[in-house]
Amino acid sequence: MGIVENPNDIGHVVEADREHVWHHLTQHKPFESADPRIFVEGRGMRLWDATGREYLDGVSGGVWTVNVGYGRESIADAVRDQLVKLNYFANSAGSIPGALFAERLIEKMPGLTRIYYSNSGSEANEKVFKMVRQISHRHHDGRKYKILYRDRDYHGTTLGCLAAGGQSERRDQYGPLPEGFVEVPHCLEYRGQFGDTGNYGERAADAIEDVILREGPDTIGAICLEPVTAGGGVITPPKGYWERVQEICRRYDILLHIDEVVCGVGRTGKWFGYQHFGIEPDFVTMAKGVASGYAAISCMATTEKVFEMFKDDPSDPMSYFRDISTFGGCVAGPAAALENMRIIEDENLLENTAAMGERLLGNLREVQERHAVIGDVRGLGLFCGVELVADRRTKHPADEKLVQAVVADCMAQGVIIGATNRSIAGFNNTLCLSPALIAGEDDIDALTASIGKALTKVFG
Numbered sequence: 001m002g003i004v005e006n007p008n009d010i011g012h013v014v015e016a017d018r019e020h021v022w023h024h025l026t027q028h029k030p031f032e033s034a035d036p037r038i039f040v041e042g043r044g045m046r047l048w049d050a051t052g053r054e055y056l057d058g059v060s061g062g063v064w065t066v067n068v069g070y071g072r073e074s075i076a077d078a079v080r081d082q083l084v085k086l087n088y089f090a091n092s093a094g095s096i097p098g099a100l101f102a103e104r105l106i107e108k109m110p111g112l113t114r115i116y117y118s119n120s121g122s123e124a125n126e127k128v129f130k131m132v133r134q135i136s137h138r139h140h141d142g143r144k145y146k147i148l149y150r151d152r153d154y155h156g157t158t159l160g161c162l163a164a165g166g167q168s169e170r171r172d173q174y175g176p177l178p179e180g181f182v183e184v185p186h187c188l189e190y191r192g193q194f195g196d197t198g199n200y201g202e203r204a205a206d207a208i209e210d211v212i213l214r215e216g217p218d219t220i221g222a223i224c225l226e227p228v229t230a231g232g233g234v235i236t237p238p239k240g241y242w243e244r245v246q247e248i249c250r251r252y253d254i255l256l257h258i259d260e261v262v263c264g265v266g267r268t269g270k271w272f273g274y275q276h277f278g279i280e281p282d283f284v285t286m287a288k289g290v291a292s293g294y295a296a297i298s299c300m301a302t303t304e305k306v307f308e309m310f311k312d313d314p315s316d317p318m319s320y321f322r323d324i325s326t327f328g329g330c331v332a333g334p335a336a337a338l339e340n341m342r343i344i345e346d347e348n349l350l351e352n353t354a355a356m357g358e359r360l361l362g363n364l365r366e367v368q369e370r371h372a373v374i375g376d377v378r379g380l381g382l383f384c385g386v387e388l389v390a391d392r393r394t395k396h397p398a399d400e401k402l403v404q405a406v407v408a409d410c411m412a413q414g415v416i417i418g419a420t421n422r423s424i425a426g427f428n429n430t431l432c433l434s435p436a437l438i439a440g441e442d443d444i445d446a447l448t449a450s451i452g453k454a455l456t457k458v459f460g
């Protein structure tokens with residue numbers, strides 16, 4: 001399909017990109033002999049690159065973001081209308097879309113009452129870390145300052161978020177990192193680390209309690225967890241895990257921070273991933289799907305109880321949350337987010353995600369029957385992982401180069417999938433799938449067929 005109207009201009013763009021753009025997560029040496037890929041247009045589930053080539057996007061913009069699909073004119077219209085009326089004022093004042101989106105969001109999150117706006121997932125998580133520290137100073141005499149995080153989870157790119165990150169390859173070479181962050185074990189049952197045990201989920205949660213007791217409950221203020229770990233290998237929690245985690249947090253008065261940057265706003269078939277498990281968080285952070293990439297926005301949601309802790313002493317000039325995010329005042333974000341939410345509701349995308357997610361898992365399990373290299377298939381909603389192993393019995397991870405070759409072969413077929421990448425040393429062996437919530441049966445079938453073909457080509 002010839003979408004690009006003036007290839008000469010695109011030639012110039014490619015050169016400008018090669019000469020001047022430093023891409024994210026990319027080793028640039030190969031661009032000395034090959035062109036960087038430039039996408040120019042998207043509609044629904046599909047993208048076109050600068051050569052006019054069409055792709056089916058199985059990862060919603062590469063990093064599980066474009067939940068409602070490409071080319072949504074109604075979101076563009078909502079953003080434009082808002083920008084010409086008022087584009088910006090610092091969020092120390094309110095805005096119409098900011099107030100209305102907060103109200104709509106809170107309706108979906110029983111127990112939570114307050115929204116703090118910023119513009120990336122990392123930043124939203126940093127807000128929580130800062131709040132936990134300020135609560136420690138103001139309400140616990142400096143105790144309860146430590147923040148627990150889990151092996152294999154990711155919470156963002158800033159130094160604070162890396163300190164709270166359980167992915168060694170993301171942290172390496174960026175230290176020293178801030179202090180006061182303590183790791184707890186992951187809960188991936190496929191790679192069980194607690195030997196024979198009755199209920200794996202409960203045992204994995206009890207491992208958190210072991211860390212709390214080792215560190216001293218009095219030192220721990222919060223725990224930050226992904227509801228389903230994303231870039232660390234799409235880890236769905238084992239049965240019983242979350243209930244026990246909640247119990248432990250209550251027992252030791254530890255604030256529960258759920259990082260919904262990936263799972264939030266529909267990805268798992270409910271508004272939020274944590275809502276599958278009946279838990280009551282103290283903080284929820286979200287970003288990617290909030291406006292599906294049509295504007296940069298992230299939100300930190302919390303309870304009235306936490307909010308009250310920051311206004312209990314108005315006579316103290318240091319007692320409130322002294323934090324600002326300049327672009328947390330961009331009104332395009334909540335304007336886009338309101339329309340994004342309307343689309344999810346009016347098009348029944350949560351229901352579609354649950355149904356298509358089942359189909360995706362089912363298809364992947366069929367592919368697994370034909371390919372011994374697939375050790376494990378897991379997922380929730382339109383969010384699946386396929387762990388590749390060299391040997392099903394020993395579960396030795398497949399060679400990373402071969403995992404990347406599968407991704408490249410899908411790309412050559414015109415299908416974009418992902419894989420865990422520079423995250424867990426030796427375990428970057430999980431293919432990742434996160435198509436937009438609008439995916440239909442044909443899209444899902446095309447995705448899984450392409451993976452089957454790529455596996456045959458790479459592994460025989």
Ligand SMILES: Cc1ncc(COP(=O)(O)O)c(C=O)c1O
Nearest residue numbers: 120121122154155156230261262
């Ligand atoms: C679970 C999770 N939390 C936080 C982040 C950081 O978000 P951002 O890149 O918007 O800062 C990411 C990014 O991939 C993520 O996957």
